[in-house]
Amino acid sequence: MQQHSGQHLITAVADHLFEMKTTSWCLGRFRSIIELDSPSVTAEQVAAIEQNVNEKIRDRLPVNVRELSLDDPEVEQRWPGRGKHSGLGSGRHCARRG
Incomplete structure (x- = not known):
């Protein structure tokens, strides 16, 4: 979870700044590895x-x-294709203020 949270933080900052x-x-x-949509x-x-x-x-x-049930409409909104027919058990949404 630590690395995954770090990936989300780096992603958010790269998007916000650049x-x-x-x-x-x-x-x-x-x-x-985090790949960014930038030529360099x-x-x-x-x-x-x-x-x-x-x-x-x-x-x-x-x-x-x-923790979100895959029946929750928010799952399809946040992660298209990961809803109740994806075969996954649940979705997890992590949010950090600031």
Whole structure:
């Protein structure tokens, strides 16, 4: 959950600062990858994202987690194709203020 929460935080900051959307991600045992929809990412942009993410971590804002039934209409709205016919058991929505 720690790496997954970190991925969401990096994704949100990259989008907020530079309008870079995450196109894919992989959280591996030894290395994690986040692919951004940008032809290139400069060292300055990486440093700005890292600084902003670290500030948000130091702020220690709570992460609110809600378990959603796949019958809940919000699941299809948030994650198209992951509703009750997806074969998955449930959906989890994590939100962080700030």
